[in-house]
Amino acid sequence: MAAFRTLDDVDVSNKRVLVRVDLNVPVQDGKISDTTRIERIKPTITELADKGARIILLAHFGRPKNGPDETNSLKPVAEVAAGIFGRPVAFVPDCIGDVAEASAAAIQGGDILLFENTRFHNGEEKNDPEFAKALARSGDIFVNDAFSAAHRAHASTEGLAHLLPAYAGRTMQAELDALEKGLGNPKRPVVAIVGGAKVSTKIDLLQNLVGKVDALVIGGGMANTFLAAQGIDVGKSLCEHDLAETARSILKAAEQSECAIVLPTDAVVAREFKANAENQVVSVDAVPSDAMILDVGPQTVGAIAGWIDKAATVVWNGPLGAFEIAPFDKATVAAAKHAAARTTDGGLVSVAGGGDTVSALNHAGVEDQFTYVSTAGGAFLEWMEGKELPGVQVLKQT
Template identity: 40%
Template sequence: MDLLTINQLELEGKRVLLRADFNVPFFRIDRIPTEADISDDFRIRSAVPTIKLIIERGGIPIILAHLGRPKGKELSLSLVPVAGRLSRLLGQNVIFAEDCIGVRVKELCAELKKGDVVLLENIRFHEGEENNNTGFAKELASLGDVYINEAFGDVHRAHASIVGLPALLPHAAGPLMIREIEALSRLKDNPARPLVAVMGGAKISTKIDFLEKFLPWVDSLLLGGALASTLVKAQGYNIGKSFAEESMLERVNTFDFKSPKVHMPSDVIVAKEASPIAKTEVRKINEIRDDESIFDIGPETRKIFTKIIGESRTVFWNGPMGMHEIPSFAKGTETVAEAVALSEAFSVVGGGDTTVIIERLYLDHYIEFISTGGGAMLEFLCGQKLPGLLALAKK
């Protein structure tokens, strides 16, 4: 896809509407979060070079972003904490606008000078964002002169800030967006073989379509996490009290379990509760008891997965192998992370939990590319047309 780039835009003296992906995770708390509650700022850090580039080229960054899925204005999903973290990462004050549209915001943006950086409040506080409302898009467009999209994780959504704005302003894909597309295109179009995909996470419902599309493309498909538990149950095994998407059991029966490419857990780590002090046991996949739950892949599976990843020349990983937040259930995920990092393969990792794990283990420097996208990344790899990228294409 031929996209306009930031180098093709004149930024000197321009107010630059920068769509960033600041949908960051927070520690679980029972109060309004603060900056200190941000559990991973990878997505914020990823946008910093582009913000600095805009400033260096004489532009004034006006940043648009969302957090979570609010129903109207929810203080717990305000971008105030993000503004604080961004200020520290940039080493300068970030002006925070208490809304993203309206007279006061328009006046604020009109008075900006070179060197200023503004972060607008959560654009999803307005239903016009997700509805791709033309009037809402026009109000956003009135704040700036040009538009740059760096939110790869949102290009699969036809929202106002993703598809509405580039229809109204001179626009371009940012450097991070271009790197995402280049890395994922290399993975999709011309991967060195063997190509291994490692898929985990909680819900099979969000990934079954991708798994079916991946199967003809990959040489090996390694499955773990709770999504594998649903697949195991669909094959007729007892999974005890393990989480499974009951509504998906009939749907996943169309998946080719018997393909030699598919590698399911042969053994798992079980416990009677999700607790750091719970007693754990290793069980063969056909030996799980009624009062037990699966929380991780077992040692035999870890050994098999490590060998397959080690023999790969391209590896793609999305989603943890178990409940990695609890140390006694983290070994499977950590083993996969280390295998991917230590392999000589071209490696691409994506998805919120997955990037958190890589950074927690200080393995990020050993991964060729860490994507900021989750669903968008999977849709791109499956060859789907993404509204946000189509909106950025040269006309």
């Protein structure tokens, strides 16, 4: 993988530094319910401030449709960010124009501004060159610290990098380093664990992985589609029967690439999808016609643990079962704890990402025991699919 320009390559003292960050945090009842994304960018902000940079934060929030609206304003985030950074964060009610430019010109080294939601302007998502130029007028240097938005060629993620000297922030750098260890240049054997509900949302992912990893563990609802494609009756389980041919083609590609496919051999089934529903463990070829698979069984968990033991690197995206409700969280929790224990012992590089994956690892209590857990969602998935991310490509050293 090509090297990227980082903060090690630039003197930021007294420079106006436009920092693209991810502040698209969840809000419930008017309050931020999870500050993880703000906490993740603290190292970059602290380093820039300590070096005397004049910091201007650029971010999107929500999905505004018709310009500015109070619901999608970043103003409430400024106070919370200030508490996490341990430094004042002044809010500016626009990201372009006279007020934004004057505010950026007036701040001193170590000061922090938060510009209003970039998506309040149509030019942001269109990557409009004129909008990018308007953003650039407030800065001397561009730092992208939002890997989670790097799969979008937007003005504040890609366009700015063509107008100002551009560098990866420390959070972006850590993510890129972790991804390189995960699939770019990993220690082998590499085992990928992929779960979730549907094959249809992860076709590109599965097709890419079978050519890159030594073993691919398939769990969650998508495993049912693979089982059905092999002629196994999965009862009333979630299953995309119309993708049987796709599943078979992935299995064939895996065979050609000498990638082992690990499918469930036993399953936890129930007749109701609810917490603590009456359930039983059956072989996957003995699923009752009126029951549904809601988790992989203990035999399968043992097989997955065996593959984790063989692995030098594990890449994980998606739960193995309906982990949100007990007792169908057991397989995901057991496998996650096993991978965490091997990582803690120093024998495994473990990289995980995707919304449900982060929630599942939190549920298992092991998120901080993995080598790296990405909160990037779509960008992490596109990276696993082998796609180039526009916001990353523009940071490569030339």
